[in-house]
Amino acid sequence: MLSSIIWTPLIFGLIGLLVPRRFVAWVAGLGSVVTLGLAIAVLIGWNSGGGMQYVTDVSWIPGLGIDYSLGVDGISIFLVLLTAAAWVPAVFFSATRGVEKSAGLYYLMLLAGETATLGAFLAQDLILFVLFFDLMIVPFYFLFGIWGKDRDGVKASAAVLKMIVFTLIGSLLMLVGAIAAGVIAADGGQLTFSIAEITAKGLPEGSQNWIFWFFAAAFLVKMPAFPLHGWMPDAYRAAPLPALAVFSAVLSKVGAYGFLRVVLPMLPDATELFQTTMLILAIAAIIYGSAMAFTKLDLRLILGFSSVAQLGFITAGIFALDDSGAQGAVLQMVNHGLVVVPAFLIVALIAERTGSEEIGSMGGLAKRAPVFAAIFLVVTMATLALPASANFIGEFYILNGIYGQSAALAIIASSGVALAAFYALRMYQRTMHNPLPEGADSREISLRDAVAVVPLVLCVVVLAFCPQLVLSGSEPAVENTVNVTLEGAK
Amino acid sequence: MIFNAPEIDYAGLSPVIAMTTGLVLVVLAAVFDPVKRFGPALALLTLAATAGLMIWQWDNPAELVAGQLRIDGLAITLSLLAVVSAAIAVLLSLGDPAEEQAGRSDYLALLLGSVLGMVILAQATNLISFFIGLELLSIPLYALCGTNMRRRESLESGLKYLIIGSLGSATLLYGMALLYGASGATGFNAIAEGLRSGDGMLSDSLTLVGVGLIAVGLAFKVSIAPFHQWTPDVYQGAPTPVTAFMAVATKAAAFAIFIRFFLVALEPLADQWDVMLAALAALSIVVGNVGALAQTSLKRMLGYSGIAQAGYMLAGIVVATQAGIDALVFYLGAYVAMNMAAFAALVAHERHTGFSDEIATLRGLGRSNPALAWPLTIAMLALSGLPPTVGFIGKLYLMQALIEADWTWLAVMIALGSMISLGYYLRVVATVWMSPEGESGESGRTKSPWFLVGPALLATAATIFFGVIPQPLVEFAQHAGNAITTLV
Numbered sequence: 001m002l003s004s005i006i007w008t009p010l011i012f013g014l015i016g017l018l019v020p021r022r023f024v025a026w027v028a029g030l031g032s033v034v035t036l037g038l039a040i041a042v043l044i045g046w047n048s049g050g051g052m053q054y055v056t057d058v059s060w061i062p063g064l065g066i067d068y069s070l071g072v073d074g075i076s077i078f079l080v081l082l083t084a085a086a087w088v089p090a091v092f093f094s095a096t097r098g099v100e101k102s103a104g105l106y107y108l109m110l111l112a113g114e115t116a117t118l119g120a121f122l123a124q125d126l127i128l129f130v131l132f133f134d135l136m137i138v139p140f141y142f143l144f145g146i147w148g149k150d151r152d153g154v155k156a157s158a159a160v161l162k163m164i165v166f167t168l169i170g171s172l173l174m175l176v177g178a179i180a181a182g183v184i185a186a187d188g189g190q191l192t193f194s195i196a197e198i199t200a201k202g203l204p205e206g207s208q209n210w211i212f213w214f215f216a217a218a219f220l221v222k223m224p225a226f227p228l229h230g231w232m233p234d235a236y237r238a239a240p241l242p243a244l245a246v247f248s249a250v251l252s253k254v255g256a257y258g259f260l261r262v263v264l265p266m267l268p269d270a271t272e273l274f275q276t277t278m279l280i281l282a283i284a285a286i287i288y289g290s291a292m293a294f295t296k297l298d299l300r301l302i303l304g305f306s307s308v309a310q311l312g313f314i315t316a317g318i319f320a321l322d323d324s325g326a327q328g329a330v331l332q333m334v335n336h337g338l339v340v341v342p343a344f345l346i347v348a349l350i351a352e353r354t355g356s357e358e359i360g361s362m363g364g365l366a367k368r369a370p371v372f373a374a375i376f377l378v379v380t381m382a383t384l385a386l387p388a389s390a391n392f393i394g395e396f397y398i399l400n401g402i403y404g405q406s407a408a409l410a411i412i413a414s415s416g417v418a419l420a421a422f423y424a425l426r427m428y429q430r431t432m433h434n435p436l437p438e439g440a441d442s443r444e445i446s447l448r449d450a451v452a453v454v455p456l457v458l459c460v461v462v463l464a465f466c467p468q469l470v471l472s473g474s475e476p477a478v479e480n481t482v483n484v485t486l487e488g489a490k
Numbered sequence: 491m492i493f494n495a496p497e498i499d500y501a502g503l504s505p506v507i508a509m510t511t512g513l514v515l516v517v518l519a520a521v522f523d524p525v526k527r528f529g530p531a532l533a534l535l536t537l538a539a540t541a542g543l544m545i546w547q548w549d550n551p552a553e554l555v556a557g558q559l560r561i562d563g564l565a566i567t568l569s570l571l572a573v574v575s576a577a578i579a580v581l582l583s584l585g586d587p588a589e590e591q592a593g594r595s596d597y598l599a600l601l602l603g604s605v606l607g608m609v610i611l612a613q614a615t616n617l618i619s620f621f622i623g624l625e626l627l628s629i630p631l632y633a634l635c636g637t638n639m640r641r642r643e644s645l646e647s648g649l650k651y652l653i654i655g656s657l658g659s660a661t662l663l664y665g666m667a668l669l670y671g672a673s674g675a676t677g678f679n680a681i682a683e684g685l686r687s688g689d690g691m692l693s694d695s696l697t698l699v700g701v702g703l704i705a706v707g708l709a710f711k712v713s714i715a716p717f718h719q720w721t722p723d724v725y726q727g728a729p730t731p732v733t734a735f736m737a738v739a740t741k742a743a744a745f746a747i748f749i750r751f752f753l754v755a756l757e758p759l760a761d762q763w764d765v766m767l768a769a770l771a772a773l774s775i776v777v778g779n780v781g782a783l784a785q786t787s788l789k790r791m792l793g794y795s796g797i798a799q800a801g802y803m804l805a806g807i808v809v810a811t812q813a814g815i816d817a818l819v820f821y822l823g824a825y826v827a828m829n830m831a832a833f834a835a836l837v838a839h840e841r842h843t844g845f846s847d848e849i850a851t852l853r854g855l856g857r858s859n860p861a862l863a864w865p866l867t868i869a870m871l872a873l874s875g876l877p878p879t880v881g882f883i884g885k886l887y888l889m890q891a892l893i894e895a896d897w898t899w900l901a902v903m904i905a906l907g908s909m910i911s912l913g914y915y916l917r918v919v920a921t922v923w924m925s926p927e928g929e930s931g932e933s934g935r936t937k938s939p940w941f942l943v944g945p946a947l948l949a950t951a952a953t954i955f956f957g958v959i960p961q962p963l964v965e966f967a968q969h970a971g972n973a974i975t976t977l978v
Binding site: 060062064132142145151156160161175179183485 | 551586816856871875876877878883885886887889890893894898901902905906908909912916917920923924926960961964965968
């Protein structure tokens, strides 16, 4: 079942290479919808108290002790759903705009990216996880490089090179860390890379410390977290928007997910040792990301730096090592993903109306487009975590968790909430209000674009009213992870 | 007086016999006009027969020719890799100016002669057969590098390789003489015994200098830094099919003797040479990867990348465990697939560009000739160690062997090297796919003949296949590792 979720997008992507050009988008769209259907089917048959479910465990490379082992629990199920849900509008939006060159290849890469991301969320073998984690970046390298645009003298090919080098610096070190974890835990016995078994065997404290940083390097770059975000601005500016939407919404979450899935339970001593360091890094990311988002004029960068800040919150929630913080982090991962996809697609719509992505030269788009403005308003309010939005609840849980560790850090982190209001409202005002500049066109959102954007916005609204959908589902798994970590550290 | 001829195991010797016979037939065929044009077919047939006979002997390890040679898992696996790369090189040479100028049969005979040297080298268990195999491998290669007689670079490359190669051989030979003096034996097992039994022999300066000189000589052959300077020049100047053969097959054969010599003959000294080889490996990884960054010629870049890859592989010998040998042989298998995909695509591409291998000529290849662009792209991704290719699994295997044997810092070196390597491998990918529309030099699509595209696609398919289902190649590699473990 889980295998079919992982491989369906790739198979449809490959079929897309074989069919005539005009059907390619249909095949890709069908692939993403089928994947979403499968993900929903998994959710229906899933029960929140059941631990790891739908387990697949086949020996893959027996000579190296690596298994093809998959499973889904309360932490991953919502991220799998988010992934499947995020890809549908991205494919749909690309299809309505048309792909200017090699459409078959474009959709293959987009769907291969979905396969790799789902694989990373579902893998229960450490090496398999690293493999999917590395694999994620390859299709996006091509998507951003081939279909991206050169901007302000920065070539798309240079921007993606920077991105992939940054990412792989982290993930190659993670590979060393993953192998070391398996080898050291085996201690001369039967070699296995099963995350659960390595956790059960435990690792000596000294090894945990360096393995921790090898993993942290990979995850922090992926998020991206301050100060490892250097690749982000150029890559974000080069990327085609539908691909960027899923990239920002989902791939960044894999880093946070990795902390929760791998680092916390497997390296409890190191986690406790470096807890304060990680909290400070996370809070630095919140402040830095918010401040940068406030100073940037490019819509992509505003959203990019706001993601840095949001992922700072998520990291802080995870490293609060507290049920409340971790649950808030899981909820916030889902929230942020759901908000970012429509946000980037709206950027594309705004750019079509004004011919620019700089908020300095915009304004008045709300004039003849009340529905469009309303959709954007919902997204903005969710970004700034207005009370009654699910983001508010997520951030509340997270701050609550941090407060348990350190009141001072919680107070500093909460300033991030206030800063978010600044940059989010500034973004909304500059684009939607004020007089309409010449050459810009205030036009209502078309039906086909609404079909791409609205379902996710509805999800945001629904989640605002019933955050329990995610919170109660993830509770047992999150509590279990946190307990394993705290007990392991004793 | 009764003369006792030595017992000859004809079954075990059959690959060498087949290879030699084929070589003679190819030379003879040149004399008779009607059969002349079947030279390549004959060469392929010879290689196929040799491979077939080796597979036949897969599970029959045996001492041959009074202990001069030994056919076992290590010899068979690595000779097979060399034979496969030679077969691909024969296909890539079809219609190449080098092959035509040198006279087709002469060219093929040189190639087969070199392969014979590799087969013998992979089986050698004695200093004498070691040296004979190595020279038989090298001398035809010197000539092959210069076969494109109308190009200065080709002649220069041949001469350069001859001079440096001879220096390497001389160093090696001197080392062998010293080691013989120290241990009193030429057979690998006997050397090990001599070193073990001799009093204070293990720290004797005569032994150590001998070992050092042999290591230097071998390092020349597999282009390990700091004995690598010839590599980029020779790779660039030689006709590209020869470069492909030299880069891949030579490494397989030279690493076979590297493994056998160091892990069998010098096994008692393992504590002393492992640090030395680790330092060489680390240096190669750095020098190769950094050197490749600045290259504009694809062949030079692949030359430097070969130095780095040799460094990764040498790490497999450093650990001196079965896992290390398995990982090395696996990586060599991966190396054959990845490099052949790249070189085959390059050979085909060169026919359209007037034999220029500048990376800039690859602009827009993704649109003009996808059948070459894909093999090149996947080869580059694999060489940099990205999944889902065999390159990723190969690095994983090496790192695992290193970490198991407490050489974690060397595993980190491999990781760091791979990071640097992204800088140049991905530049090729970017040139192929991400250059702006207007800049592509040629307009329209180009098509390449089947005997160039076929090997490229085949090697690409292997690169992906063994990346997704690596177990068959793992078992292949373990066959080599087992052979050495049973010997020591």
